[in-house]
Amino acid sequence: MSGDFEHVSVVQLGRHYGRRRALTDISFTARAGDIVGLLGSNGAGKSTLLSILGTLLVASTGRVEYGAVTVADGGPGLRSRIGMLGHDLFLYPELTARENLVFFGRLYGLEDVAARVATALERAGLTARGDDPVSSYSRGMRQRVALERALLHQPRLLLLDEPFTGLDQASTSALVARLREEQARGVLIILATHDLDIVDGLLTRELFLRNGRLLAIAGGEGPLRDRYRAAVAAS
Amino acid sequence: MRNFFRVAFLVVRKDMMVEARSLEVLSTTLFFALTVVLVFAFGLVREGRPVDDVAAAILWIATAFSGTLALGRTFERERQADTLRALLLAPADRPAIYAGKLAGMLLLMGLVELVLVPLVGLLFQAPIFNYPWTLVALLVTGTTGFAAVGTLFAAMLVRARSRDVMLPILLYPITVPVMIAGVRGTAAIFQSTPDEPLARFWVALLVFFDVVFVTLALWTFEPVMTE
Amino acid sequence: MSRLNQIELALAGLMLAAAPWVINAAPYESTMGLVQKIFYFHMPSAWLFLIAAIVSGVASAIFLFGKKKNADGWALAAAELAVVFGIITLVTGPLWARKAWGIWWVWDARLTSSLILWMIFVAYLLLRRYGGPGSDKLGAGMALFGLANVPFIFVSVNVWRTLHPQTSVVPTLPVQMGGPLWFCVFAFLLLFLALLSMRARLERHRMRIEDLYLAEDEA
Numbered sequence: 106m107s108g109d110f111e112h113v114s115v116v117q118l119g120r121h122y123g124r125r126r127a128l129t130d131i132s133f134t135a136r137a138g139d140i141v142g143l144l145g146s147n148g149a150g151k152s153t154l155l156s157i158l159g160t161l162l163v164a165s166t167g168r169v170e171y172g173a174v175t176v177a178d179g180g181p182g183l184r185s186r187i188g189m190l191g192h193d194l195f196l197y198p199e200l201t202a203r204e205n206l207v208f209f210g211r212l213y214g215l216e217d218v219a220a221r222v223a224t225a226l227e228r229a230g231l232t233a234r235g236d237d238p239v240s241s242y243s244r245g246m247r248q249r250v251a252l253e254r255a256l257l258h259q260p261r262l263l264l265l266d267e268p269f270t271g272l273d274q275a276s277t278s279a280l281v282a283r284l285r286e287e288q289a290r291g292v293l294i295i296l297a298t299h300d301l302d303i304v305d306g307l308l309t310r311e312l313f314l315r316n317g318r319l320l321a322i323a324g325g326e327g328p329l330r331d332r333y334r335a336a337v338a339a340s
Numbered sequence: 341m342r343n344f345f346r347v348a349f350l351v352v353r354k355d356m357m358v359e360a361r362s363l364e365v366l367s368t369t370l371f372f373a374l375t376v377v378l379v380f381a382f383g384l385v386r387e388g389r390p391v392d393d394v395a396a397a398i399l400w401i402a403t404a405f406s407g408t409l410a411l412g413r414t415f416e417r418e419r420q421a422d423t424l425r426a427l428l429l430a431p432a433d434r435p436a437i438y439a440g441k442l443a444g445m446l447l448l449m450g451l452v453e454l455v456l457v458p459l460v461g462l463l464f465q466a467p468i469f470n471y472p473w474t475l476v477a478l479l480v481t482g483t484t485g486f487a488a489v490g491t492l493f494a495a496m497l498v499r500a501r502s503r504d505v506m507l508p509i510l511l512y513p514i515t516v517p518v519m520i521a522g523v524r525g526t527a528a529i530f531q532s533t534p535d536e537p538l539a540r541f542w543v544a545l546l547v548f549f550d551v552v553f554v555t556l557a558l559w560t561f562e563p564v565m566t567e
Numbered sequence: 568m569s570r571l572n573q574i575e576l577a578l579a580g581l582m583l584a585a586a587p588w589v590i591n592a593a594p595y596e597s598t599m600g601l602v603q604k605i606f607y608f609h610m611p612s613a614w615l616f617l618i619a620a621i622v623s624g625v626a627s628a629i630f631l632f633g634k635k636k637n638a639d640g641w642a643l644a645a646a647e648l649a650v651v652f653g654i655i656t657l658v659t660g661p662l663w664a665r666k667a668w669g670i671w672w673v674w675d676a677r678l679t680s681s682l683i684l685w686m687i688f689v690a691y692l693l694l695r696r697y698g699g700p701g702s703d704k705l706g707a708g709m710a711l712f713g714l715a716n717v718p719f720i721f722v723s724v725n726v727w728r729t730l731h732p733q734t735s736v737v738p739t740l741p742v743q744m745g746g747p748l749w750f751c752v753f754a755f756l757l758l759f760l761a762l763l764s765m766r767a768r769l770e771r772h773r774m775r776i777e778d779l780y781l782a783e784d785e786a
Contacts, residue, residue: 123700124777124781126781161428161567163567182431189426191425191426193420193422195421195426197358197421198420199357199361200361209430213431213432214343214432492708493709496708497705499699500694500698500701500702501697501699502697506693506697509693509694513683513713514709514712516683517720517722541726552715552719553712553715560631560708563631567701
């Protein structure tokens with residue numbers, strides 16, 4: 106399956122639901138090795154943007170380019186290069202972690218599924234509990250399995266929706282470390298969060314979203330939280 | 341092509357594994373079917389003797405009602421951790437996912453019917469062994485038609501409002517030909533002077549229906565599921 | 568209202584106003600007498616009901632597969648008209664049946680098929696109204712399935728019951744009955760076309776207003 110790309114360009118993207126504007130005129134480009142933060146409060150449009158980037162939602166206006174290819178041309182090949190960690194984790198609670206990973210691995214048409222799953226469970230630190238149903242896991246454990254699920258097929262683009270929700274200190278650090286690992290391997294990471302303090306220093310690009318608009322692609326010094334406040338005040 | 345069946349098979353297997361853990365949908369659907377049989381029996385059995393054609397009618401009504409509930413429950417499960425979106429996210433052909441869901445539904449309803457048919461035969465003295473293969477043909481083709489439309493509609497409604505009541509509202513009018521064919525065909529076999537050729541006509545109609553609507557569903561699944 | 572619509576409505580209005588006289592001039596049917604004359608409204612309504620259903624189904628297919636947004640407006644308009652003409656058919660039918668055969672509802676093939684098809688389009692409207700966002704796509708799927716169902720409904724109900732006057736009633740009508748029938752068909756057809764295009768335009772305007780709201784929001 107082809108469809109690999111080195112960068113993602115969002116061009117004048119808009120999305121509305123009836124009269125409600127969820128996103129307006131979003132444009133940015135991200136390259137392999139970037140960790141892009143979609144920052145903003147709830148309802149700012151972060152989840153909508155992620156869904157569009159993940160091809161689950163169709164834009165009302167504008168387009169997304171994955172390298173030279175758009176969603177319309179991309180098809181299944183494109184989807185094989187995208188991994189997503191949704192807010193609701195995308196795991197079957199009745200099945201074990203191993204069964205979940207094996208199912209998705211096979212669904213994605215991967216070779217050597219058993220070996221990959223074993224490696225994934227090891228990275229998640231869940232080899233011992235790999236055969237317990239996911240419903241018996243803590244939030245942090247589920248998160249780790251869900252992340253491995255999203256990375257199983259070695260995607261080029263990794264999308265994460267509020268990945269730090271409900272995680273304790275240790276799990277948060279582990280997740281940050283994992284993301285840095287993937288970044289080093291050339292994965293393009295876009296993550297949406299309102300936990301500004303956690304991602305301060307992790308991100309290579311910051312996109313502030315408010316009411317569906319990009320406030321400012323701010324750079325500069327100072328804590329993220331302060332820069333965000335400044336951008337909101339200036340708008 | 342092989343990919344299509346591979347994906348569909350994976351989805352069915354996954355559904356069976358999930359169901360096997362708790363058997364929740366199977367047992368509740370089965371019991372609901374039994375209650376439907378009972379409730380209708382009260383209305384339709386007079387002085388201890390069933391009115392003509394009651395057995396056929398009750399069999400299909402119980403199947404339709406319990407099938408509707410099972411459809412709702414199965415897709416409610418996919419809503420829980422948003423796994424339906426995960427399936428759509430995968431690089432698998434969307435129609436193959438529909439096919440997998442349909443196959444899972446057919447297995448479930450088949451199991452329910454496996455209990456219902458002998459039960460109805462017992463309670464209403466219906467001659468279920470008269471033309472067993474024709475009866476099986478009616479059940480298979482009828483259930484397929486019902487499930488084909490039902491699976492599509494239930495998937496469509498996963499994100500809609502009022503989805504619990506919308507499913508029967510949409511499903512029953514469209515599956516009227518299935519119900520007519522199923523009931524009349526079964527009644528033709530059960531009646532005192534069985535009319536097997538008529539039953540076979542109904543089977544033929546159901547086969548047509550299945551071909552048309554499964555094809556239609558496979559085509560419309562992707563456009564209807566993409567927001 | 569466009570010029571064409573105005574002409575259509577005016578003409579339809581005149582024709583329908585004249586209809587009682589035209590119908591009166593037609594000969595009496597031998598067995599049913601005066602009561603049969605409801606047929607001149609019943610048949611055109613039934614035909615237009617079916618035509619509206621077909622238009623809705625086809626427009627839905629174009630909307631789903633051809634991805635033409637405007638097609639959805641036509642599908643919705645046609646569905647509403649299908650429900651309206653369906654009501655006329657389903658009310659005039661039993662009225663006729665009551666007087667002609669003594670019972671209100673006869674479970675005969677064509678009336679029952681019409682009822683089922685009508686219910687499909689009522690369900691469609693309920694879905695559009697209460698289904699929440701995204702129900703335009705869902706409705707389109709429903710309408711398409713409804714249309715595909717027409718032959719099956721017809722055959723299955725037909726084999727199940729047969730009491731309605733046979734389809735070939737039109738050619739075997741005495742020539743003098745043909746005149747008033749086509750007159751009424753034409754009047755109803757004009758009405759149908761006018762209402763369909765007006766309602767579809769209304770839908771387009773509504774979508775345009777939504778777009779303007781969004782643009783305004785942006786500014």
